[in-house]
Amino acid sequence: MINSQSLPPEPPLGPKFPQYTRAYDIVLKAEHHAKERLAINPLGQEEMDNLIFARVTGFLLIEFADNRKTIGTGPCVTLALEITAAPFGGSPHDLVFDLGKR
DSSP, X not given: OGGGGXXXXXOOSOOSSHHHHHHHHHHHHHXXXXXXXXXXXXXXXXXXXXXXXXXXXXXXXXXXXXTHHHHOSHHXXXXXXXXXXXXXXXXXXXXXXXXXHO
16 A cells, blocks of 8 residues: 555654755655645545655655765755755645656
8 A cells, every 4th residue: 555655754864964854854744745635535646646756755865865975965965955945836745746756
């Protein structure tokens, strides 16, 4: 079932910079929003896609943080800054969904 793969409620051990924690919080809120929308419309393709996109974004943030000693801090910092950027005309949820889609 799609709802059984939720992101951890707290960010795993990661870099010590505020954007990482703030970005993870935004991703969790986007995932929660997508779950609520999916509960209202369980057969909605957009709702299912958005839940997956939020989880992809969260997974990438966690993996980039966990592997920063191998790949450097650049990917984690870049993704965290993109997530915490103020969206133009959309919600932070839409930004997270779009990042997961890319």
